[in-house]
Amino acid sequence: MSSKGKPAQDRWHSVDMPKQDAKKRISNFNEVTLGYSEEQAQKEASRCLLCTNPPCSKGCPVGINIPSFIRLTKEKKYEQALRKIKEKSSFPSITCRICPQEEQCQKSCNIAKKGDAIQIGRLERFLTECEKTKQKNTCTSRNTFSTGKKVAVIGSGPSGLTAAANLAKFGHKVVIFEALPVAGGVLAYGIPEFRLPKSIVKEEVECIRKLGVKIYTNLQIAKISAVDSLIQEGFDAVFIGAGVGIPQTLGIPGENLKGIYPANDFLMYTNLSLFYKCQEVDNTIKVGKKAVIIGGGNVAIDAARTALRLGAESVTIYYRRSREELPARKEEIKNAQEEGIAFQFLCSPKRFIGDEEGHVKYMEFVRMQLGEPDSSGRRKPTPIAGSESITEVDFVAVAIGRRANSIVQGFTKGIGVKNEGIIVTEDETTKTSHEGIYAGGDIATGEATVISAMGSGRKAARYIDEYLMKACRYPQMVVTK
Numbered sequence: 001m002s003s004k005g006k007p008a009q010d011r012w013h014s015v016d017m018p019k020q021d022a023k024k025r026i027s028n029f030n031e032v033t034l035g036y037s038e039e040q041a042q043k044e045a046s047r048c049l050l051c052t053n054p055p056c057s058k059g060c061p062v063g064i065n066i067p068s069f070i071r072l073t074k075e076k077k078y079e080q081a082l083r084k085i086k087e088k089s090s091f092p093s094i095t096c097r098i099c100p101q102e103e104q105c106q107k108s109c110n111i112a113k114k115g116d117a118i119q120i121g122r123l124e125r126f127l128t129e130c131e132k133t134k135q136k137n138t139c140t141s142r143n144t145f146s147t148g149k150k151v152a153v154i155g156s157g158p159s160g161l162t163a164a165a166n167l168a169k170f171g172h173k174v175v176i177f178e179a180l181p182v183a184g185g186v187l188a189y190g191i192p193e194f195r196l197p198k199s200i201v202k203e204e205v206e207c208i209r210k211l212g213v214k215i216y217t218n219l220q221i222a223k224i225s226a227v228d229s230l231i232q233e234g235f236d237a238v239f240i241g242a243g244v245g246i247p248q249t250l251g252i253p254g255e256n257l258k259g260i261y262p263a264n265d266f267l268m269y270t271n272l273s274l275f276y277k278c279q280e281v282d283n284t285i286k287v288g289k290k291a292v293i294i295g296g297g298n299v300a301i302d303a304a305r306t307a308l309r310l311g312a313e314s315v316t317i318y319y320r321r322s323r324e325e326l327p328a329r330k331e332e333i334k335n336a337q338e339e340g341i342a343f344q345f346l347c348s349p350k351r352f353i354g355d356e357e358g359h360v361k362y363m364e365f366v367r368m369q370l371g372e373p374d375s376s377g378r379r380k381p382t383p384i385a386g387s388e389s390i391t392e393v394d395f396v397a398v399a400i401g402r403r404a405n406s407i408v409q410g411f412t413k414g415i416g417v418k419n420e421g422i423i424v425t426e427d428e429t430t431k432t433s434h435e436g437i438y439a440g441g442d443i444a445t446g447e448a449t450v451i452s453a454m455g456s457g458r459k460a461a462r463y464i465d466e467y468l469m470k471a472c473r474y475p476q477m478v479v480t481k
Contacts, residue, residue, distance in 0.1 A: 012115025015044040017122050022338040026308050029193040029274070032335055033097075041126040045073045047111060048118050055108035056120060061455040062088045066105060066120055073123055082127040090162045090454060091204050093132075094187060096124035097196050099451045100329055139207035140169065147171040149468045152235040154221050157185020158450045159441030160241030161208055162457030163464075167239075168211035170465045175235075176213060179220040180268075181278045183208075185243055186450070188276070189268040192302050194309070195332075198275040218280070228413055231436050237464050240423060240432075240439040241457060244447055248401040250294065254352030255398075259360040261285065263293065263303040263399035270306055287312040288394025292363060294318050294349055295399030296326045301333065303397040304341045312395065315341050320348040320368050320381045346370070348381065350388060352396065363393045404443055415439075422446055430460040431467075438464055 018034040019025075025032050036044065048070045056066045064085055072081035085092045101121040109117035149172045153164045156178040164174045182188050184201045209215060221227065230238050247262030249255060269285055272278040291312040293304045296319035304315045317336075319326060322345050326333065337343075346368045353362040367387035370379035404421030414434040416424035423432055423439040430438045440456030442448055 010043075011047050012111070014047070014116035014119045015040045015122075017119070019335075022335075022340075025194065026339050029309055031197050032194050035129055036122055036126040038126075038130075041073065041123055042076075044119050045070050045123055048074070049110055051110055055110065056105040056118070059105045059108050060088075061104065061449070061452045062458060064088045064105075069127070070118070070120075070123060073127065078127055078130045082131055085124060085127065088458075090165050090458070091158075092124050093128040093200050094158075094196065094204060095451050095454070096121045096128060097200075098191060100449055102330065104449075104451070139210045140165075142210060142212045143169065143171050145171050146173065147468065149173065149236045150175070150234060151464060151468075152177065152221075152230045152238045153241060154227065154238065155179075155185060155241040155243055155441070155443075156183040156205070156215060156217075157241055157243045157441060158187060158453040159243075159457035159460070160185065160239065161187075161205070162454040163239045163241060163440065163461045164213045164457075165208055165211060166458055166461030167464060168208075168213050170461065172465070172468065174211075174213045176208075176215045177219050177221045178215060178217045181218055181272065181280050182276050183215050183217055185241075189271045190264060190299075191271075192267065192306050193271070193275055194305065195302065198271070226413070227415070227437060228434060236436065236468055238437045239457075239460050239464060240437065240443055241441045241453070242405065242443045244402045244421075244442040245405045246403045247398065248403060250349060250398060250400065252349060252351050254354060254360065257352050257354040257360040258358050259286075259288070259394060260352060260396040260398065263295065263299050263397040264402060266303055266397045267299070267306060270310070285310075286395070289313045290393055291315045291395040291397070292318060292391075292393045293397045293399060295401075296321065296328060297399060297401075298328045298332060300397075300399035301328045301336050301341075303399055305336055305339060307395065307397065308339060308341065316344055317341060318344045318347045318349065318365060320346065321378065322346055322370065325370075325378050346381065348383065350383075352393075353390075360393055360396055362390050363396065364388055364390045402442075402447060404446075419446065429463040430456060431463065436467070 019032050050067045050071055054067045069081045069084040105120050106117035151167050151172050151174050153160045153176045156176050164176055167174050183205045187201045287307045287310045291307040293300050304317050308315045347365050348368055350364045350366045352360050355361045366383045368381040369384050371382050374380040416433040418424055423444050425432055425439050425444045430440045432439050438460045440460045441453035
Protein backbone atom coordinates (compact mmCIF):
# COMPACT_ATOMS: atom_id res chain seq x y z
CA MET A 1 0.00 0.00 0.00
CA SER A 2 1.12 3.59 -0.65
CA SER A 3 1.41 6.22 2.06
CA LYS A 4 -2.01 7.53 1.07
CA GLY A 5 -3.64 4.16 1.52
CA LYS A 6 -4.14 3.42 -2.18
CA PRO A 7 -2.80 0.34 -3.95
CA ALA A 8 0.62 1.16 -5.39
CA GLN A 9 -0.36 -0.13 -8.82
CA ASP A 10 -3.12 2.51 -9.22
CA ARG A 11 -0.61 4.98 -10.65
CA TRP A 12 0.57 2.53 -13.31
CA HIS A 13 -2.74 1.15 -14.59
CA SER A 14 -5.19 3.24 -16.59
CA VAL A 15 -8.93 3.29 -15.88
CA ASP A 16 -10.89 1.28 -18.44
CA MET A 17 -13.68 3.08 -20.24
CA PRO A 18 -17.11 1.38 -20.15
CA LYS A 19 -18.56 0.21 -23.45
CA GLN A 20 -21.53 -1.65 -24.86
CA ASP A 21 -21.52 -5.41 -24.55
CA ALA A 22 -20.16 -6.92 -27.77
CA LYS A 23 -23.15 -9.22 -28.35
CA LYS A 24 -25.57 -6.30 -28.10
CA ARG A 25 -23.63 -3.65 -30.00
CA ILE A 26 -23.29 -5.66 -33.23
CA SER A 27 -27.03 -5.24 -33.72
CA ASN A 28 -26.99 -1.43 -33.46
CA PHE A 29 -25.00 1.59 -34.60
CA ASN A 30 -24.94 3.29 -31.20
CA GLU A 31 -21.57 4.51 -29.92
CA VAL A 32 -19.57 1.58 -28.58
CA THR A 33 -17.62 3.43 -25.88
CA LEU A 34 -19.69 5.08 -23.15
CA GLY A 35 -17.26 7.56 -21.62
CA TYR A 36 -15.92 8.07 -18.11
CA SER A 37 -18.04 8.83 -15.06
CA GLU A 38 -16.78 11.67 -12.87
CA GLU A 39 -15.31 9.16 -10.44
CA GLN A 40 -13.45 7.36 -13.23
CA ALA A 41 -12.19 10.64 -14.71
CA GLN A 42 -10.91 11.79 -11.34
CA LYS A 43 -9.13 8.49 -10.79
CA GLU A 44 -7.46 8.65 -14.20
CA ALA A 45 -6.52 12.32 -13.88
CA SER A 46 -4.94 11.65 -10.48
CA ARG A 47 -2.35 9.41 -12.17
CA CYS A 48 -0.86 12.32 -14.15
CA LEU A 49 2.56 13.57 -13.03
CA LEU A 50 1.76 17.11 -14.30
CA CYS A 51 5.22 17.33 -15.87
CA THR A 52 6.76 20.80 -16.14
CA ASN A 53 8.30 19.92 -19.52
CA PRO A 54 5.47 17.73 -20.84
CA PRO A 55 6.36 15.37 -23.70
CA CYS A 56 2.63 14.76 -24.25
CA SER A 57 2.03 18.36 -25.38
CA LYS A 58 4.96 18.09 -27.80
CA GLY A 59 3.28 15.04 -29.32
CA CYS A 60 -0.03 16.85 -29.87
CA PRO A 61 -0.35 18.14 -33.47
CA VAL A 62 -2.22 21.25 -32.28
CA GLY A 63 -0.12 21.83 -29.16
CA ILE A 64 -2.69 21.50 -26.36
CA ASN A 65 -1.29 22.24 -22.89
CA ILE A 66 -2.22 18.81 -21.61
CA PRO A 67 -0.93 18.99 -18.01
CA SER A 68 -2.84 22.25 -17.52
CA PHE A 69 -6.19 20.80 -18.54
CA ILE A 70 -5.58 17.65 -16.49
CA ARG A 71 -4.67 19.73 -13.42
CA LEU A 72 -7.90 21.71 -13.80
CA THR A 73 -9.78 18.42 -14.18
CA LYS A 74 -8.27 17.13 -10.93
CA GLU A 75 -9.45 20.34 -9.27
CA LYS A 76 -12.94 19.72 -10.70
CA LYS A 77 -12.75 22.96 -12.68
CA TYR A 78 -14.24 21.26 -15.68
CA GLU A 79 -15.33 24.34 -17.64
CA GLN A 80 -11.89 25.90 -17.30
CA ALA A 81 -10.25 22.62 -18.31
CA LEU A 82 -12.28 22.47 -21.51
CA ARG A 83 -11.54 26.12 -22.27
CA LYS A 84 -7.85 25.29 -21.98
CA ILE A 85 -8.28 22.56 -24.61
CA LYS A 86 -10.29 24.87 -26.88
CA GLU A 87 -7.45 27.38 -26.92
CA LYS A 88 -5.81 25.04 -29.42
CA SER A 89 -8.43 22.52 -30.56
CA SER A 90 -11.51 23.61 -32.48
CA PHE A 91 -13.46 20.34 -32.15
CA PRO A 92 -12.47 18.46 -28.96
CA SER A 93 -15.70 16.42 -28.93
CA ILE A 94 -14.55 14.92 -32.24
CA THR A 95 -10.82 14.54 -31.70
CA CYS A 96 -11.26 12.86 -28.31
CA ARG A 97 -13.03 10.00 -30.09
CA ILE A 98 -10.98 9.47 -33.23
CA CYS A 99 -7.54 10.97 -32.62
CA PRO A 100 -4.84 8.23 -32.34
CA GLN A 101 -3.63 9.44 -28.95
CA GLU A 102 -1.58 6.29 -28.45
CA GLU A 103 0.63 7.31 -31.39
CA GLN A 104 0.78 11.01 -30.54
CA CYS A 105 0.31 12.64 -27.12
CA GLN A 106 0.18 9.41 -25.10
CA LYS A 107 3.11 7.78 -26.87
CA SER A 108 5.72 9.76 -24.96
CA CYS A 109 3.89 9.96 -21.63
CA ASN A 110 6.41 9.61 -18.78
CA ILE A 111 4.07 7.29 -16.86
CA ALA A 112 4.16 4.93 -19.86
CA LYS A 113 7.79 4.12 -19.07
CA LYS A 114 6.57 1.96 -16.18
CA GLY A 115 2.87 1.40 -16.88
CA ASP A 116 -0.10 2.61 -18.91
CA ALA A 117 -0.03 6.08 -20.45
CA ILE A 118 -2.49 8.65 -19.12
CA GLN A 119 -5.70 8.29 -21.14
CA ILE A 120 -5.71 11.85 -22.44
CA GLY A 121 -8.43 11.34 -25.04
CA ARG A 122 -10.80 9.80 -22.52
CA LEU A 123 -10.34 12.73 -20.13
CA GLU A 124 -10.93 15.15 -22.99
CA ARG A 125 -14.16 13.34 -23.84
CA PHE A 126 -15.29 13.50 -20.20
CA LEU A 127 -14.92 17.29 -20.27
CA THR A 128 -16.88 17.69 -23.51
CA GLU A 129 -19.70 15.55 -22.10
CA CYS A 130 -19.74 17.57 -18.87
CA GLU A 131 -20.35 20.65 -21.00
CA LYS A 132 -23.15 18.94 -22.89
CA THR A 133 -24.77 17.69 -19.67
CA LYS A 134 -24.99 21.26 -18.41
CA GLN A 135 -26.66 22.21 -21.72
CA LYS A 136 -24.38 25.16 -22.22
CA ASN A 137 -24.03 26.90 -25.56
CA THR A 138 -20.71 25.51 -26.74
CA CYS A 139 -20.48 27.70 -29.85
CA THR A 140 -18.14 30.66 -30.00
CA SER A 141 -20.03 33.92 -30.47
CA ARG A 142 -19.96 35.62 -33.86
CA ASN A 143 -17.56 38.54 -34.05
CA THR A 144 -18.97 42.07 -33.97
CA PHE A 145 -16.28 43.32 -36.32
CA SER A 146 -15.27 42.62 -39.89
CA THR A 147 -11.96 43.08 -41.68
CA GLY A 148 -13.71 43.47 -45.00
CA LYS A 149 -11.75 40.50 -46.36
CA LYS A 150 -13.35 37.46 -47.97
CA VAL A 151 -11.94 33.91 -48.04
CA ALA A 152 -13.12 30.85 -49.98
CA VAL A 153 -12.61 27.42 -48.41
CA ILE A 154 -12.83 24.39 -50.69
CA GLY A 155 -13.88 21.29 -48.77
CA SER A 156 -15.63 21.02 -45.41
CA GLY A 157 -13.52 18.27 -43.91
CA PRO A 158 -11.38 18.65 -40.77
CA SER A 159 -8.86 21.07 -42.29
CA GLY A 160 -11.50 23.16 -44.08
CA LEU A 161 -13.79 23.50 -41.07
CA THR A 162 -10.86 24.39 -38.80
CA ALA A 163 -9.50 26.96 -41.21
CA ALA A 164 -12.98 28.47 -41.67
CA ALA A 165 -13.63 28.69 -37.93
CA ASN A 166 -10.34 30.40 -37.20
CA LEU A 167 -10.62 32.79 -40.15
CA ALA A 168 -14.12 33.79 -39.03
CA LYS A 169 -12.79 34.47 -35.52
CA PHE A 170 -10.19 36.77 -37.09
CA GLY A 171 -13.07 38.77 -38.54
CA HIS A 172 -12.94 37.60 -42.15
CA LYS A 173 -15.98 36.65 -44.22
CA VAL A 174 -15.72 32.94 -45.06
CA VAL A 175 -17.56 30.82 -47.63
CA ILE A 176 -17.16 27.01 -47.75
CA PHE A 177 -17.80 25.03 -50.94
CA GLU A 178 -18.54 21.32 -50.36
CA ALA A 179 -19.03 18.82 -53.20
CA LEU A 180 -21.09 16.29 -51.19
CA PRO A 181 -24.67 16.65 -49.89
CA VAL A 182 -23.58 17.30 -46.29
CA ALA A 183 -20.80 19.26 -44.64
CA GLY A 184 -18.14 17.58 -42.53
CA GLY A 185 -16.05 15.66 -45.04
CA VAL A 186 -14.62 12.43 -43.64
CA LEU A 187 -16.14 13.28 -40.24
CA ALA A 188 -19.62 13.06 -41.77
CA TYR A 189 -19.30 10.22 -44.27
CA GLY A 190 -16.06 8.35 -43.60
CA ILE A 191 -16.31 7.34 -39.93
CA PRO A 192 -19.07 5.01 -38.67
CA GLU A 193 -21.72 6.18 -36.24
CA PHE A 194 -20.56 3.71 -33.59
CA ARG A 195 -17.20 5.53 -33.44
CA LEU A 196 -18.31 9.12 -34.08
CA PRO A 197 -22.02 9.93 -33.65
CA LYS A 198 -23.23 12.15 -36.47
CA SER A 199 -25.13 14.35 -34.01
CA ILE A 200 -21.75 15.58 -32.78
CA VAL A 201 -20.58 16.40 -36.30
CA LYS A 202 -23.83 18.24 -37.01
CA GLU A 203 -23.44 20.30 -33.83
CA GLU A 204 -19.90 21.33 -34.75
CA VAL A 205 -20.93 22.28 -38.29
CA GLU A 206 -23.78 24.35 -36.87
CA CYS A 207 -21.29 26.16 -34.61
CA ILE A 208 -19.28 27.05 -37.72
CA ARG A 209 -22.39 28.52 -39.31
CA LYS A 210 -23.09 30.56 -36.17
CA LEU A 211 -19.70 32.19 -36.65
CA GLY A 212 -21.10 33.65 -39.85
CA VAL A 213 -19.55 31.11 -42.21
CA LYS A 214 -21.67 30.28 -45.27
CA ILE A 215 -21.59 26.64 -46.36
CA TYR A 216 -22.72 25.57 -49.84
CA THR A 217 -23.12 21.81 -50.34
CA ASN A 218 -23.61 19.74 -53.51
CA LEU A 219 -21.26 22.18 -55.20
CA GLN A 220 -18.03 20.97 -56.76
CA ILE A 221 -16.16 24.20 -57.27
CA ALA A 222 -14.04 23.00 -60.20
CA LYS A 223 -17.20 22.37 -62.23
CA ILE A 224 -18.28 26.00 -62.03
CA SER A 225 -15.06 27.93 -61.55
CA ALA A 226 -11.31 27.42 -61.46
CA VAL A 227 -9.81 28.06 -58.04
CA ASP A 228 -7.67 30.95 -59.24
CA SER A 229 -10.69 32.65 -60.77
CA LEU A 230 -12.29 32.85 -57.31
CA ILE A 231 -9.75 35.54 -56.49
CA GLN A 232 -10.70 37.40 -59.65
CA GLU A 233 -14.36 37.09 -58.63
CA GLY A 234 -13.93 38.86 -55.29
CA PHE A 235 -12.28 36.49 -52.84
CA ASP A 236 -9.10 37.81 -51.27
CA ALA A 237 -7.67 34.35 -50.53
CA VAL A 238 -8.50 30.67 -50.99
CA PHE A 239 -7.85 27.66 -48.77
CA ILE A 240 -7.96 24.21 -50.41
CA GLY A 241 -8.86 21.41 -48.01
CA ALA A 242 -10.35 18.99 -50.52
CA GLY A 243 -8.84 15.83 -49.05
CA VAL A 244 -7.92 12.71 -51.02
CA GLY A 245 -10.91 10.84 -52.37
CA ILE A 246 -9.78 8.50 -55.14
CA PRO A 247 -9.53 4.89 -53.90
CA GLN A 248 -6.43 2.83 -54.65
CA THR A 249 -7.18 -0.35 -56.58
CA LEU A 250 -5.74 -3.85 -56.28
CA GLY A 251 -5.11 -4.23 -59.99
CA ILE A 252 -6.14 -7.90 -60.11
CA PRO A 253 -8.61 -9.84 -62.30
CA GLY A 254 -12.28 -9.58 -61.37
CA GLU A 255 -11.95 -6.40 -59.34
CA ASN A 256 -14.83 -4.78 -61.25
CA LEU A 257 -17.37 -7.49 -60.40
CA LYS A 258 -20.59 -6.54 -58.68
CA GLY A 259 -20.37 -6.71 -54.89
CA ILE A 260 -16.82 -5.29 -54.74
CA TYR A 261 -16.56 -1.74 -53.43
CA PRO A 262 -13.94 0.75 -52.28
CA ALA A 263 -14.30 0.70 -48.49
CA ASN A 264 -14.56 4.49 -48.30
CA ASP A 265 -17.48 4.47 -50.74
CA PHE A 266 -19.17 1.74 -48.71
CA LEU A 267 -18.84 3.82 -45.53
CA MET A 268 -19.97 6.97 -47.30
CA TYR A 269 -23.14 5.40 -48.71
CA THR A 270 -23.97 3.90 -45.34
CA ASN A 271 -23.48 7.13 -43.41
CA LEU A 272 -25.25 9.38 -45.89
CA SER A 273 -28.23 7.08 -46.31
CA LEU A 274 -28.71 5.93 -42.71
CA PHE A 275 -27.71 8.97 -40.68
CA TYR A 276 -28.19 11.93 -43.01
CA LYS A 277 -31.23 10.54 -44.89
CA CYS A 278 -29.85 11.91 -48.15
CA GLN A 279 -32.28 11.33 -50.98
CA GLU A 280 -29.41 11.78 -53.46
CA VAL A 281 -27.78 8.57 -52.20
CA ASP A 282 -29.13 5.29 -53.49
CA ASN A 283 -28.07 2.82 -50.84
CA THR A 284 -28.13 -0.40 -52.84
CA ILE A 285 -25.18 -2.06 -51.10
CA LYS A 286 -26.02 -5.55 -49.84
CA VAL A 287 -23.39 -7.30 -47.76
CA GLY A 288 -24.81 -10.80 -48.04
CA LYS A 289 -23.77 -13.57 -45.66
CA LYS A 290 -19.99 -13.65 -46.10
CA ALA A 291 -18.11 -10.34 -46.22
CA VAL A 292 -14.40 -9.89 -46.86
CA ILE A 293 -12.36 -6.74 -46.23
CA ILE A 294 -8.96 -6.17 -47.85
CA GLY A 295 -6.54 -4.00 -45.87
CA GLY A 296 -5.40 -3.40 -42.31
CA GLY A 297 -5.94 0.26 -41.45
CA ASN A 298 -8.72 2.00 -39.56
CA VAL A 299 -10.88 2.16 -42.70
CA ALA A 300 -10.66 -1.63 -43.05
CA ILE A 301 -11.70 -2.11 -39.42
CA ASP A 302 -14.56 0.38 -39.81
CA ALA A 303 -15.80 -1.32 -42.96
CA ALA A 304 -15.68 -4.76 -41.33
CA ARG A 305 -17.63 -3.67 -38.26
CA THR A 306 -20.15 -1.84 -40.45
CA ALA A 307 -20.72 -4.91 -42.63
CA LEU A 308 -21.37 -6.95 -39.50
CA ARG A 309 -24.01 -4.47 -38.32
CA LEU A 310 -25.66 -4.53 -41.76
CA GLY A 311 -26.31 -8.25 -41.45
CA ALA A 312 -23.23 -10.17 -42.60
CA GLU A 313 -23.02 -13.52 -40.83
CA SER A 314 -19.22 -13.65 -41.07
CA VAL A 315 -16.68 -10.90 -41.72
CA THR A 316 -12.99 -11.56 -42.36
CA ILE A 317 -10.18 -9.03 -42.80
CA TYR A 318 -7.36 -10.11 -45.12
CA TYR A 319 -4.07 -8.32 -44.53
CA ARG A 320 -0.91 -8.99 -46.49
CA ARG A 321 1.45 -8.39 -43.58
CA SER A 322 1.57 -9.85 -40.06
CA ARG A 323 -0.34 -8.84 -36.94
CA GLU A 324 2.64 -6.80 -35.76
CA GLU A 325 2.45 -4.54 -38.85
CA LEU A 326 -1.31 -3.99 -38.63
CA PRO A 327 -1.65 -0.16 -38.78
CA ALA A 328 -5.16 0.20 -37.30
CA ARG A 329 -5.63 1.47 -33.75
CA LYS A 330 -5.18 -1.29 -31.17
CA GLU A 331 -8.37 -0.25 -29.40
CA GLU A 332 -10.42 -0.68 -32.59
CA ILE A 333 -8.74 -4.00 -33.40
CA LYS A 334 -9.71 -5.24 -29.95
CA ASN A 335 -13.29 -4.02 -30.42
CA ALA A 336 -13.48 -5.79 -33.78
CA GLN A 337 -12.23 -9.06 -32.33
CA GLU A 338 -14.72 -8.84 -29.46
CA GLU A 339 -17.48 -8.47 -32.06
CA GLY A 340 -16.41 -11.61 -33.90
CA ILE A 341 -14.45 -10.12 -36.81
CA ALA A 342 -11.89 -12.67 -38.06
CA PHE A 343 -8.39 -11.84 -39.34
CA GLN A 344 -6.31 -13.60 -41.97
CA PHE A 345 -2.74 -12.32 -41.80
CA LEU A 346 -0.06 -12.71 -44.46
CA CYS A 347 -2.73 -13.19 -47.12
CA SER A 348 -3.38 -11.20 -50.29
CA PRO A 349 -6.13 -11.52 -52.93
CA LYS A 350 -4.96 -12.80 -56.32
CA ARG A 351 -8.22 -12.68 -58.28
CA PHE A 352 -12.00 -12.57 -57.90
CA ILE A 353 -14.36 -14.96 -59.64
CA GLY A 354 -17.96 -14.08 -60.45
CA ASP A 355 -21.17 -15.94 -61.13
CA GLU A 356 -23.17 -15.89 -64.38
CA GLU A 357 -24.75 -12.56 -63.38
CA GLY A 358 -21.40 -10.87 -62.85
CA HIS A 359 -21.53 -10.83 -59.05
CA VAL A 360 -18.50 -11.81 -57.02
CA LYS A 361 -18.72 -15.39 -55.75
CA TYR A 362 -15.16 -16.50 -54.94
CA MET A 363 -11.86 -14.93 -53.99
CA GLU A 364 -8.56 -16.62 -54.73
CA PHE A 365 -5.84 -15.51 -52.32
CA VAL A 366 -2.20 -16.35 -51.79
CA ARG A 367 -0.12 -16.71 -48.65
CA MET A 368 2.64 -14.13 -48.16
CA GLN A 369 6.03 -13.96 -46.48
CA LEU A 370 7.85 -10.86 -45.28
CA GLY A 371 11.17 -9.86 -46.77
CA GLU A 372 13.33 -6.74 -46.56
CA PRO A 373 11.79 -3.33 -45.66
CA ASP A 374 10.15 -1.42 -48.53
CA SER A 375 9.86 2.36 -49.05
CA SER A 376 7.40 2.59 -46.14
CA GLY A 377 9.94 1.09 -43.75
CA ARG A 378 7.88 -2.05 -43.26
CA ARG A 379 8.98 -5.51 -44.37
CA LYS A 380 7.86 -6.13 -47.93
CA PRO A 381 5.36 -8.99 -48.41
CA THR A 382 6.01 -11.42 -51.25
CA PRO A 383 3.80 -14.32 -52.36
CA ILE A 384 4.63 -17.91 -51.50
CA ALA A 385 4.50 -20.01 -54.66
CA GLY A 386 1.84 -22.72 -54.64
CA SER A 387 0.03 -21.39 -51.56
CA GLU A 388 -3.15 -20.25 -53.34
CA SER A 389 -6.58 -20.98 -51.84
CA ILE A 390 -10.16 -20.10 -52.79
CA THR A 391 -12.91 -18.91 -50.48
CA GLU A 392 -16.56 -18.02 -51.07
CA VAL A 393 -17.54 -14.36 -50.75
CA ASP A 394 -20.72 -12.31 -51.15
CA PHE A 395 -19.28 -8.86 -50.54
CA VAL A 396 -15.81 -7.30 -50.70
CA ALA A 397 -14.61 -3.91 -49.45
CA VAL A 398 -11.14 -2.78 -50.53
CA ALA A 399 -9.35 -0.53 -48.04
CA ILE A 400 -5.80 -0.09 -49.27
CA GLY A 401 -5.58 3.70 -49.28
CA ARG A 402 -6.61 6.73 -51.31
CA ARG A 403 -4.92 9.20 -53.59
CA ALA A 404 -5.64 12.81 -54.47
CA ASN A 405 -8.52 13.81 -56.69
CA SER A 406 -6.83 16.21 -59.08
CA ILE A 407 -10.00 17.92 -60.29
CA VAL A 408 -9.42 21.06 -58.19
CA GLN A 409 -5.76 21.57 -59.01
CA GLY A 410 -6.28 20.32 -62.56
CA PHE A 411 -8.59 23.25 -63.31
CA THR A 412 -6.32 25.81 -61.70
CA LYS A 413 -3.27 27.41 -63.25
CA GLY A 414 -0.18 28.06 -61.20
CA ILE A 415 -0.55 25.48 -58.44
CA GLY A 416 2.39 23.11 -58.09
CA VAL A 417 1.58 19.42 -57.58
CA LYS A 418 3.50 16.21 -56.90
CA ASN A 419 2.82 12.51 -56.36
CA GLU A 420 -0.34 12.21 -58.46
CA GLY A 421 -2.06 15.40 -57.39
CA ILE A 422 -0.74 16.25 -53.92
CA ILE A 423 -0.50 20.04 -53.75
CA VAL A 424 2.95 21.43 -53.03
CA THR A 425 2.96 23.91 -50.13
CA GLU A 426 5.49 25.71 -47.99
CA ASP A 427 5.64 23.55 -44.86
CA GLU A 428 5.63 26.49 -42.49
CA THR A 429 2.96 28.69 -44.09
CA THR A 430 0.83 26.19 -46.11
CA LYS A 431 1.09 28.63 -49.05
CA THR A 432 0.96 27.16 -52.55
CA SER A 433 2.92 28.41 -55.55
CA HIS A 434 -0.10 30.60 -56.49
CA GLU A 435 -0.44 33.98 -54.84
CA GLY A 436 -3.26 34.03 -52.28
CA ILE A 437 -3.96 30.28 -52.41
CA TYR A 438 -3.18 28.01 -49.46
CA ALA A 439 -3.75 24.28 -48.91
CA GLY A 440 -3.83 21.87 -45.99
CA GLY A 441 -4.94 18.46 -44.79
CA ASP A 442 -4.57 15.31 -46.86
CA ILE A 443 -4.54 17.19 -50.19
CA ALA A 444 -1.19 18.68 -49.12
CA THR A 445 0.28 15.76 -47.17
CA GLY A 446 -1.31 12.57 -48.44
CA GLU A 447 -3.46 10.46 -46.11
CA ALA A 448 -2.93 11.45 -42.48
CA THR A 449 -4.90 11.83 -39.24
CA VAL A 450 -7.88 14.08 -38.58
CA ILE A 451 -6.01 15.98 -35.88
CA SER A 452 -3.06 16.69 -38.18
CA ALA A 453 -5.51 18.01 -40.81
CA MET A 454 -7.04 20.25 -38.17
CA GLY A 455 -3.57 21.43 -37.20
CA SER A 456 -2.81 22.42 -40.80
CA GLY A 457 -6.16 24.23 -41.07
CA ARG A 458 -5.37 26.20 -37.95
CA LYS A 459 -1.90 27.06 -39.23
CA ALA A 460 -3.25 28.08 -42.64
CA ALA A 461 -5.80 30.42 -41.04
CA ARG A 462 -3.04 32.20 -39.16
CA TYR A 463 -0.93 32.74 -42.28
CA ILE A 464 -3.89 33.67 -44.46
CA ASP A 465 -4.81 36.28 -41.86
CA GLU A 466 -1.27 37.67 -41.93
CA TYR A 467 -1.32 37.72 -45.73
CA LEU A 468 -4.65 39.54 -45.84
CA MET A 469 -3.79 42.12 -43.22
CA LYS A 470 -0.27 42.80 -44.55
CA ALA A 471 1.23 42.99 -41.05
CA CYS A 472 -1.17 45.80 -40.08
CA ARG A 473 -3.83 44.42 -37.78
CA TYR A 474 -7.34 45.10 -39.10
CA PRO A 475 -6.66 48.25 -41.14
CA GLN A 476 -10.13 48.00 -42.68
CA MET A 477 -11.94 46.82 -39.55
CA VAL A 478 -15.57 47.90 -39.44
CA VAL A 479 -18.12 47.28 -36.71
CA THR A 480 -21.08 45.15 -37.74
CA LYS A 481 -24.52 45.08 -36.23
